[in-house]
Ligand code: ATP
């Protein structure tokens with residue numbers, strides 16, 4: 475039992491939950507390492523959403539709501555950390571949800587799908603096609619999902635696949651605490667924030683847009699570099715203040 479009074483209570487509870495999700499076959503061991511990298515960057519950001527991340531979430535909502543065929547691509551960590559938040563975003567945005575995994579097995583797809591469904595997510599199913607220009611099973615996606623999407627929200631994505639999706643002409647929004655990752659630098663828009671903080675902000679912004687349907691789609695090109703620089707500046711400022 476983790477005592478609630480522990481200063482790192484939330485972080486410890488999340489770690490325990492992720493370890494339990496490894497035992498259930500939803501999260502991989504590699505996923506735990508990816509989480510640790512995210513935690514390190516969140517520490518540097520002060521574990522709060524920066525002004526620029528909040529603005530990026532609002533922009534993401536406008537992009538999602540004005541897309542023709544938006545898809546949320548969910549991996550094991552995203553499902554384990556934010557199944558409820560994905561369900562809420564799907565309800566607010568009407569986006570399709572596809573399970574797409576770096577360490578892909580049919581069994582993991584089945585388990586993650588069942589877990590998301592038990593949290594109210596409507597998950598796309600079907601026979602995957604080898605349509606992403608990548609080697610091995612990372613090329614697989616659903617025709618009705620990622621393959622025909624014009625915009626994909628893919629939190630915690632691998633840099634290679636992010637690049638491949640962009641090369642297919644898709645807009646890619648990612649959520650990634652590391653503003654230096656290849657994913658962050660390749661995506662159309664990167665929200666440098668923690669997944670469970672960012673998703674509800676996108677959902678709330680989608681709800682606001684639904685109440686004001688005359689809102690215009692954002693102008694292109696999206697200035698991703700602005701959001702990355704703002705995140706790096708926020709980290710730099712915290713580091714400088716820590717040395718005072
Ligand atoms: P890349 O190939 O993009 O350079 P990477 O090797 O740094 O990626 P990946 O394993 O592809 O990392 O993806 C994990 C990414 O997700 C990391 O950049 C990490 O900072 C981020 N991350 C992990 N947990 C969270 C979280 N809860 N919220 C937001 N981002 C997270």
Ligand code: MG
Pocket residue numbers: 630631632633650655656657658
């Ligand atoms: Mg990445």
